Amino acid sequence: xxxxxxxxxxxxxxxxxxxxxxxxxxxxxxxxxxxxxxxxxxxxxxxxxxxxxxxxxxxxxxxxxxxxxxxxxxxxxxxxxxxxxxxxxxxxxxxxxxxxxxxxxxxxxxxxxxxxxxxxxxxxxxxxxxxxxxxxxxxxxxxxxxxxxxxxxxxxxxxxxxxxxxxxxxxxxxxxxxxxxxxxxxxxxxxxxxxxxxxxxxxxxxxxxxxxxxxxxxxxxxxxxxxxxxxxxxxxxxxxxxxxxxxxxxxxxxxxxxxx
Numbered sequence: 001x002x003x004x005x006x007x008x009x010x011x012x013x014x015x016x017x018x019x020x021x022x023x024x025x026x027x028x029x030x031x032x033x034x035x036x037x038x039x040x041x042x043x044x045x046x047x048x049x050x051x052x053x054x055x056x057x058x059x060x061x062x063x064x065x066x067x068x069x070x071x072x073x074x075x076x077x078x079x080x081x082x083x084x085x086x087x088x089x090x091x092x093x094x095x096x097x098x099x100x101x102x103x104x105x106x107x108x109x110x111x112x113x114x115x116x117x118x119x120x121x122x123x124x125x126x127x128x129x130x131x132x133x134x135x136x137x138x139x140x141x142x143x144x145x146x147x148x149x150x151x152x153x154x155x156x157x158x159x160x161x162x163x164x165x166x167x168x169x170x171x172x173x174x175x176x177x178x179x180x181x182x183x184x185x186x187x188x189x190x191x192x193x194x195x196x197x198x199x200x201x202x203x204x205x206x207x208x209x210x211x212x213x214x215x216x217x218x219x220x221x222x223x224x225x226x227x228x229x230x231x232x233x234x235x236x237x238x239x240x241x242x243x244x245x246x247x248x249x250x251x252x253x254x255x256x257x258x259x260x
Contacts (some may be wrong), residue, residue, distance in 0.1 A: 004124050005043060007157050008159070012040065012041060012158060013046070015156055019130060023127055024044075024048045024130055026041055027151070028052045029061065029134070030063070031065035031186060032171050034065075035068045036117045037051065037064055038072060039072060040159070041158070042078060049075075049123060049129060050069045050082070051119065053071065053084045053085075053086050053116045055087050055090045056087055068186070069250065084123075086112075090115060097233060110150055110191040112150075113146075113150025117153040133154030135157060135160050136167050137164075139209050140242070142208075142210075142211045142241065143234035143235060144234060145200065145234070178202070181209075187199075202230050206227045
């Protein structure tokens with residue numbers, strides 16, 4: 001077994017015992033992050049439930065997810081596969097939301113992610129399992145490219161200390177199906193199948209560079225300056241996802257009035 005995969009799978013086993021849970025639930029998108037995460041969970045030997053949750057999904061994304069899940073089940077006897085069609089549920093929510101919500105594309109894209117989170121937790125609780133997150137380091141701590149209380153709502157994050165390029169390297173070591181290794185990264189929240197690069201305006205290697213940059217921006221090339229600006233803009237805008245929920249701390253001298 002690859003040393004990094006062994007380390008993460010052992011960490012998963014240790015956390016599972018501490019949490020007194022039975023296994024893992026992983027949402028499968030057809031992307032490399034969920035493929036690697038689900039494989040790492042399967043390597044633990046604990047029950048691993050892989051769930052695909054199509055909502056007007058592109059056929060390419062759904063087919064990749066299905067191919068990976070079937071491959072994983074062939075390789076590991078502890079893997080269970082589920083497909084939960086959420087299209088009608090998404091339509092039902094849309095039918096009762098105000099029009100300014102349903103007309104807002106990003107709002108509805110994030111609603112997809114939150115529906116999937118709800119589904120994963122329902123399955124996890126019913127089976128005594130933990131929801132394993134699929135976010136990588138650039139998404140979770142760099143640009144904040146995930147949905148708050150959507151794919152960001154998880155119990156554990158096995159690959160959140162790995163850069164995207166490192167996730168791809170681990171995918172090769174774990175023999176993840178080639179269709180996923182070759183696919184352009186996408187969040188799976190848009191019917192047109194737009195890639196992460198289409199949305200962000202920079203590749204993951206560029207974002208990884210920007211994440212670690214601490215030099216003089218004036219010495220950079222025009223493209224490097226553009227990428228750094230993109231990274232810092234996303235980081236600032238999404239910092240609220242990465243920090244604890246703000247709590248209003250009431251001074252004791254004011255609390256005293258509540259006891260009068």
